[in-house]
Amino acid sequence: MADETTLYNTVAPLRNVVALVELTDRVQNRGVGLPGMATFYGPSGYGKTSAAVYAANRFRAYSVQVKSAWTAKKLCGSILTDLGLNPARTVADMIDQIAEEIARSGRPLFIDEADYLVSRNMIEIVRDIYESSGATIILIGEELLPQKLRQWERVHGRMLDWVAAQPGDIDDVRALARIYCPQAEIDAETAHYVLTMANASIRRISVCLDRVREYAVTHGTRSITKADWNKINWFTGHAPAPRKISA
Numbered sequence: 001m002a003d004e005t006t007l008y009n010t011v012a013p014l015r016n017v018v019a020l021v022e023l024t025d026r027v028q029n030r031g032v033g034l035p036g037m038a039t040f041y042g043p044s045g046y047g048k049t050s051a052a053v054y055a056a057n058r059f060r061a062y063s064v065q066v067k068s069a070w071t072a073k074k075l076c077g078s079i080l081t082d083l084g085l086n087p088a089r090t091v092a093d094m095i096d097q098i099a100e101e102i103a104r105s106g107r108p109l110f111i112d113e114a115d116y117l118v119s120r121n122m123i124e125i126v127r128d129i130y131e132s133s134g135a136t137i138i139l140i141g142e143e144l145l146p147q148k149l150r151q152w153e154r155v156h157g158r159m160l161d162w163v164a165a166q167p168g169d170i171d172d173v174r175a176l177a178r179i180y181c182p183q184a185e186i187d188a189e190t191a192h193y194v195l196t197m198a199n200a201s202i203r204r205i206s207v208c209l210d211r212v213r214e215y216a217v218t219h220g221t222r223s224i225t226k227a228d229w230n231k232i233n234w235f236t237g238h239a240p241a242p243r244k245i246s247a
Contacts (some may be wrong), residue, residue, distance in 0.1 A: 014172045014202065016042075017115060020051040020138075023163045024059055024108055027136045035158040037130055037137045041113075041145045043166025045237075047202035048140050051165070052110050061108040061138075066116040072125055075117075079109070079129075100133030108136035115141040118148045127155045134206045163183075167200035173209075176202070180209035184216035186224045195236045206236040 009134070025223050027038045042048055049065070056063040062082045066075065076094035077087045083101045088094050102109055117123040117139075130137050139145065143164075149156045173191045186194070194212070198204035212224055215232045224232075 003183055005153050014047055014051070014175060015169065016047045016060060017051040018052045019163055019165065020048075020055045020140075023161060024055050024061070024136065024138055024225050027138065027160050028059065028108060030160055035160045036134060037139065037155070037158045038158075038161045038163070039139045039149070039159060041141050041143060043143050043149065043201075045201035045203040046165040046167065050202070052140055055138075056110055057208055059108050061110050062102065063110040063112070064120075065112040066114060069200050070115055070116065070120065070122075071161070075122055075125060077104055089124070095128050099129050099135075100128070103133040106135070108138060110140060112140045113133055114139035115145055115148065118145070118152070123149070123152050123155050127152075127158065159205050166223050168195060168198070168202045168205050169200070170195060172202060173205055174202040175187060176206055177209050181213035181216065184212055184222055184224050186212060187226075189226055190224050190229070190231070193229060197236055199237065201237065204235055211235060230246050 023038055023040060027036055030036060040048060040051070052063065055061065062079065064075070064078045064082055070078070072091050073094070076091055076098060079098050080087045080094060083098065085097055085101060090099055098109075111117065111126065114123075114126075117126060126137060126139070129135075139149075146162050149159075170188075170191055173195050177186055177191070190212075194205060194208045198208050211233050214221060215228065216224060219231075221228070
């Protein structure tokens with residue numbers, strides 16, 4: 001997996017990045033007659049979207065991130081924009097356009113925030129695209145996405161695999177430290193402390209490491225140890241307690 005762990009800009013080779021690359025590769029190279037859809041799912045903050053950015057570059061995939069207010073026409077139009085095509089007038093014709101292009105190119109289609117496809121009853125459009133193209137389609141969404149898809153048997157039954165994004169680990173902390181606080185060296189004990197404070201969330205690990213960088217720069221130090229912990233403004237993600245404001 002040496003190629004898969006090469007950095008693209010500031011996307012570190014985290015284990016969820018590697019997991020999505022492996023999933024996409026498995027679906028792209030599936031055997032004849034096997035289904036060509038898959039789902040990559042997990043809680044917010046686990047780095048799924050960053051993994052999608054990496055994998056999209058790795059496989060030259062088409063990619064869209066669904067918005068909560070999107071309609072079927074907006075979904076198809078956005079996919080066609082990424083494909084570089086002018087949308088047809090009707091949703092039915094747009095589906096045919098998408099299917100023809102991704103079948104011709106052989107490139108995967110990533111759909112991030114796919115939970116909105118279910119909540120807005122647009123998931124059958126994606127199935128139509130898949131059935132008409134036979135292309136690789138990867139849905140990316142929250143932890144309950146596989147359960148949400150169970151009510152759509154014609155979609156659920158076309159999944160080749162379900163891969164769960166994993167919480168951050170100590171190797172992820174070290175990889176992210178090279179990006180977010182290159183000015184400072186953190187010892188092993190501090191790296192574990194960052195993981196704990198961030199509750200293993202990739203997003204919060206990144207924010208905590210940026211706080212370490214800020215502390216190191218303002219205090220003119222390059223080595224962060226346990227002695228510095230109480231002086232750093234750690235980010236745990238917990239909502240602050242309400243303030244008592246006097247009249």
